[in-house]
Amino acid sequence: MDEFRETELKKRISESTIRRLSLYHRALEIVEDNGSETVSSKELAKIEKLTPAQVRKDLSFFGSFGTRGLGYPVKDLKAKIARILGIDRVWNIALVGVGNIGSALVSYKEFARQGFKIVKLFDNDQRKIGSNHKGIVVSDIKNIVSELSGSEIEMVVICVPGSVAQFVVDDIVKAGLRAILNFAPVNLKVPDDVFVRNENMAMELEYLSYALVNNHSKNRVK
Amino acid sequence: MDEFRETELKKRISESTIRRLSLYHRALEIVEDNGSETVSSKELAKIEKLTPAQVRKDLSFFGSFGTRGLGYPVKDLKAKIARILGIDRVWNIALVGVGNIGSALVSYKEFARQGFKIVKLFDNDQRKIGSNHKGIVVSDIKNIVSELSGSEIEMVVICVPGSVAQFVVDDIVKAGLRAILNFAPVNLKVPDDVFVRNENMAMELEYLSYALVNNHSKNRVK
């Protein structure tokens, strides 16, 4: 069944809604661990600090999953969100740049538990190529196009310096891959059918800096 | 002069505008390295894949920095954005949880260059307490409230497991700090005057998963 898949006919779902689906999924794991069979939009909202109306509206884009007067069935809703997000399967991932941040990500077991399996590593440092990280032998970046083309790998995590990130991405695109998680602080140029998500920690620190300096407050006393 | 500081009188600046200021700042570094004296909203927009109108509108919230017919003075605008963001100074930061991701952040020299200096580390692992990371001796988490209270540290990066993140945050709030960058995949509860930014890598991977499965495309051929 493809009842939740977007098609040209259906309304475009906003990026914020998709990001919140991740939060709902995470919240449902908490609720499930608590042993609850059902959960209300109010409870879900509380866990992720959102509004109940927002939760209901987001879910309503994909169908009617709840029961009036009762709430949503926890196990069922979790499975349905997993299906919408496409995380009801395993994604094989390659990681390029086995340095500080790259190594930390490879060592992070939680990703694999969530279905995101890092199965291939690339680097250009001769001392790293051939070495073993958590059971994966680091490949030479030179071979990235051929090794990714037609492989089972569909996502790539970029952990190389900003100065070379675009070159790496060009190769990834050449290999036909369409999903990139980028840690380098540069805006990557890719064709329109390739998806890039950026992790920009400096930006988050700068936001905190702005908030402190401007004495923002969600409930400022006038 | 405080001409760029938000007050109750001025219009609230949106979060997206502030995040884009970070991008403009980064773009201006590129333009500066190229040796340009001035830059147009069109060029800045191109570097970060935004629209020229967006760039002009964002900047206009804080003043008139450009010259019609010419563009914006690069050095000047960069300094002005730095001042708005509060990154025209050094921020001292504490990091809690010197594990995979925590160690990677401590080793990342670029943060210090940008004025974000990690100057204190905390952990609860006896094998880590007292050990030296990049010149910083790891402190016992037990002493976090007293060591942060009244110190020169104003931001904290949380790199502990999700199960203990809230306890750590409670102590940080107790110590009077108001800015937290959180890597743990939990929604932290804090008072209204404390700022939390979350880095949620799983959420980004899930977004990529959704995009691939739903065959999204910015320019889909109908």
Next chain:
DNA sequence: TCATCTATGTGAAAGCCTTCACAAAATAGG
């Protein structure tokens, strides 16, 4: 000095997202 060109700054319009508010559906309790 004047005409032409370029690019800003900004109201207004358009578009998008969130919140409101309530009918409808189902439960729960007697």
Next chain:
DNA sequence: CCTATTTTGTGAAGGCTTTCACATAGATGA
């Protein structure tokens, strides 16, 4: 079976953000 209660699902309203479009101001060059 009936009433009171709960909570969903959703149009409509409201609010926020982006884009449009153009008057304006300054640059450039003859």
